[in-house]
Amino acid sequence: MRTLWCLVSLVTIVAAQPRAELDWWQTAVFYQIYPRSFRDSDGDGIGDLKGITEKLEHLKDIGVGGVWLSPIFKSPMADxxxxxxxxxxxxxxxxxxxDFDNLxxxxxxxxxxxxxxFVPNHSSxxxxWFVKSAQNDVDYSDFYVWHDGKVxxxxxxxxxxxxxxxxxxxxWTFHGxxxxxxxxxxxxxxPDLNYSNPLVVEAMKDVLRFWLDKGVDGFRVDAVPHLFEGPIDxxxxxxSAPQHRPETYEMVVQWRKIMDEKSVQYGGTKVLMLxxxxxxxxxxxxxxxxxxxxGHFPFNFRLISDIDKSSSAEDFSTVINEYLEHMTDGxxxxxxLGNHDKHRVASRFVPELVDGLNFLAHLLPGIGVTYNGEEIGMENTFIxxxxxRDPQGINAGPEHYLEATRDLERTPFQWDSSTSAGFxxxxxxxxxxxxxYVELNLEAQKAAEKSHYKVYKQLTELRKNPTIQRGGAHVAALSQNVLGFTRTLPDEDTYVVVINLGDEMEVVDVKKALSEVPDKIKIHxxxxxxxxxxxxxxxxxSLEIQPKEAFVFIDPGNSVSMILPSSLFVLIVQFVIRYV
Incomplete structure (x- = not known):
């Protein structure tokens, strides 16, 4: 009987310590769709909502938890x-x-x-509102930022x-x-909306409420730092107008209150991404x-703004660690790694680094974000x-448009080798x-023995692991061009990621820089x-790593987790009661 009591007590202690649940958005992969370029269902050469609906199965297949749609609202399409x-x-x-309801x-x-x-800074x-404001309509006169100018x-x-x-x-543009x-x-x-006007603030809050009541799960908020301009004279x-003003931070807090209210109303967190x-x-x-x-989180663009193809492993390590050091207070x-405004990863760096950089985006602590096409390593297209078509490129003129245009990363998704890549x-x-697209397309990568698509699926599956979801990270440069990091969590598997950013084969001592790494590591x-x-x-x-090669290793000697699932707990108790 004493044995029975000890076993039951042990199992109860182990099973009674479940880890706190993370909210859905904290472990998700968010996938940005640029609707014009994702899938055209009616043959007019422009992507649409029915096309997105047709392809949701692909997003499920690759482990996406949330899909962010670039604007689908009524627009003259100047931008x-x-x-x-x-x-x-x-x-x-x-x-x-x-069509949207069906989606x-x-x-x-x-x-x-x-x-x-959500595009709050400006309208068409x-x-x-602008038409009435331009007419000095009493109700809309101050909806936008107007000024007499200087004499x-x-x-x-x-x-x-x-x-x-x-x-x-x-x-500034003069309105006749x-x-x-x-x-x-x-x-x-x-034209910029005037957030010093309470009527504008409430009108834009009503936009949030409208779509949340329709059933959406949150918003990506565009160009947040531009909301308040400060003194004009x-x-x-x-x-340039000053950014990151105190009023802007306060406006975000007000929007978050709406999100939280609707989260309670509908059951489930409505997320605010900035x-x-x-x-x-x-x-x-x-x-x-x-x-x-x-906001639940502002996008972390450090791997875009602070890193490029010339960056060393130490540069990567510094940028990543500086950001992680700020992840306090919950x-x-x-x-x-990319979006509709920045060149594709394969073009900003080199195609051979696509997998290694996806290791960074999806295995470092927190949320992973993917721009459509990055899961198959799409590249910029010459225009x-x-x-x-991009106004930013057109404004630069024919001599400099390629330096400014965002069209290069916005071209159609490459589904297969048929007409227009199946788009x-x-x-x-x-x-x-x-x-x-004849060679680089999703269908071909599904059929290939090895492909970016298949690696990407392995990454999103690994993200379900407790170590990746909750574990700590240790990031270090192993050499001038080799970056490494570990993900560790007590009683769980340890993972080690090593990426050679350079053009030469290297032999590195992973264990020396990352002391928690075992002597032997198994390729995962x-x-x-x-x-x-x-x-x-x-x-x-003495790890030999080829140029642009990237690995995710696992500690082959780790023991099975001591946190027992409830089903195993029940089986053990039943065994003890019956046989002890």
Whole structure:
């Protein structure tokens, strides 16, 4: 009987210590879809909502937990949907509200959360609000940022200040009807809303409520730092509006309250993801505080803004560790390698590093973010001046458009080797398909023995592991060009990631830099350009690694976790009661 009591007590102690559950968004892979380029269902050469719905099975297959759609709202398309003329309606180019409802329903069947793009800084100049504001309608007069301008000594009226637009050129345009300048920090057809007006604040909150009531699971918020401009009467030496102002952080806190209210109403967290570039301290402000939470997470763009193909392993290590050191007060980390505004990973670095960089994005602590096409290693597509569609590229002119355009990373998804890469039944698409689609496409990668797609699936499956979800990280440069990091958690498997960023074969001592690594490490996942095979055991003190080679190792000697699942607990108790 004493044996029975000891065994039951032991099992009870072990089983009674479950780890705290993480919320769905804290372990998810978020996948950005650029709707114009994902899948065209009707043959007009432009992607649409029905096309996205058709391909949700692919997202389920690769382990996506949440899909973020770039803007699908009614728009004149001066900036391809980021100039919105009706925040509560679907643009006919993408389909109907019924199509959107069907997408939501299908996504729910696949347990995929749907995130919309919230564009609060500006509207289209064709929005009803701006039309009325330009007419000095009493209810909308101050909905936008208007100014008389400055009068020079010779009586000439000029722009209020020397602020420049993100897209190039002055950030002020004179409106002949109202006889005032209006602010646009992006295209002239994107006038800035005036957040000093409480009516604007409430109107945009109503936009959030509308879509949350429709059933969406959250928002990616565009261009957050631009919301509040501060004083307009500044010296002409100041060429851009100040960002990351206290009022901006407070506005995010107000939006979070709405998200939390709707989370309670509908049961399940409605997530707020923020687009903001800046210093680490600037970005941390968007998390808010424990007593006044802000966004669930601001996107971490450090692997884009601070790293390039010339960066050393030490550069990578410094950037990653600096960011991780700020993950305090319950903050959840995230890792972004690309999006619709930045060149594709395979082109920004080299195609051979696609797998290794995906190891970083998905195996470091926190949330993984993928831009559509990165799971198969899509590359930038050359665009002629005549094919250029992006206003940022067009404003740069024919001599410099390739340096500025974002079209290169926005070309159609490469599904297979059929007409237009399976994106459309039409041979004419809104942007040209990359000619390499004949070899580089999803169908071919599914059939291949080794492919980026298959590696990506292994990564998202590994993300379900407790060590990857909750474990600590130790990141270090193993040499000038070899980066390594570990993921560890007591009583769970230890994982070791090693990536050669350089062009030469190296022999590195992993154990010396990462002391928790065992003498022998077993290959768990490897990049497609490796000569090894999964399951091979290698020495951690003299690891030979080829140029651009990348590995995920596992400690072959780790014991089985002492945290027992409830089903095993029941079996043990039944055994003890019956036989002891």
């Amino acid at each position: 391809f949907g980021y100039d919105i003329s009706d925040f509560q309606n679907i643009d006919a180019m993408f389909g109907t509200m019924e 939501l329903e299908k996504a729910k069947e696949f347990d995929i959360k749907v995130i919309l793009d 100049d064709e929005h009803e 020079l000594t010779n009586g000439t009226r000029v722009r209020p200040n020397n602020w420049q637009s993100v897209f190039g050129g002055p950030a 009807g109202r006889q005032q300048y209006y602010l646009h920090q992006f295209d002239p057809k994107q 500044v010296d002409d030496s100041v060429t 687009e903001a570039y800046g210093s680490v301290d600037d970005i941390m402000g968007y998390y808010g505080t424990p007593s006044a939470p802000g 903050r959840t980390a995230n890792w972004v 002629t001046w005549e094919q250029c 459309s039944s039409s041979e004419s698409t809104w942007l040209p398909v990359n000619p390499n 996942i490897l990049g497609i350009n490796s000569r090894h095979m999964a399951g091979h055991t290698l020495s951690s003190s």
